[in-house]
Amino acid sequence: MTSAENLHHELPEGQPLPDPLDELGPDRSLLLVDDDKPFLTRLIRTMELRGFTVTAASSVAEGLAAIAAHAPAFAVIDMRLGDGNGLDVISELKARRPDARGIILTGYGNIVTAVTAVKLGAFDYLAKPADADEIYSALIATRHDKAEVPENPMSADRVRWEHIQRIYELCGRNVSETARRLNMHRRTLQRILAKRAPR
Incomplete structure (x- = not known):
């Protein structure tokens, strides 16, 4: 069964599974910012299936414009973009909407960048390649979730x-x-x- 099918799976009693997004409020607006077009297209599709209302951007400028038009409740932002750094987008999002949950994606994950991203307001930080399930889990997680000790920590x-x-x-x-x-x-x-x- 696919992740999308799982979302609509029924419990034995005939009641649908609870939607984790319901606990995070009614606003399901999600901004996706990534200049990898195939990845962005797949992510748009899968996040819409999971109940988000998606706005997509492929640059820092487009991301900032989208936030100016409507600061979303959620965001997934690539760090390295053709016209700048995704951290500028997460910083603007937090300035306009402090309660937003922003996830930073990067192809060269490192400790320094993770700390910087969180200081600027990122809710979480994922290294590429991250799949839709990982991104979704990060978006709906709570800060009280205990991080698991990695099997192979960075040397x-x-x-x-x-x-x-x-x-x-x-x-x-x-x-x-x-x-x-x-x-x-x-x-x-x-x-x-x-x-x-x-x-």
Whole structure:
């Protein structure tokens, strides 16, 4: 049985399963911001099946315009967009609607970005590839949910590598500036950047 079919599955007594969205209030407006068109199209379809009223955007500018027109109750926002950073969209959403539940998606998840996203108002943070079930679960979760200990937590070497990659991106991929910010020798940094990500 698919997830969509599960939503309409009947209990033995003939009563439909309770809709988790009902506990979060009547407003089911959802903004999706992602410049991966195939992914965005699939996500629109699956979230509509789950009861959301979806508005889609493929850039920071479109996302900000959508929020200005109507700040949604929920949002799923890709962090890396062609015209900027999805964190700007989540920040604007929280400024206009503090109770909104915004999820940040990123293809290069790391601890630093997760902390930044939450500080700016993200309700949760998911690394791509995240499927519709994971995104839906994050949207309807409560802050009291206890996070499970991951089976394969990120190694210390991987955390360090992710942090370096994040600063490198923030510095516009400028090796000299990144090395200065990290207080690291330029050649050492170049060697790290040339290596594959540690496990």
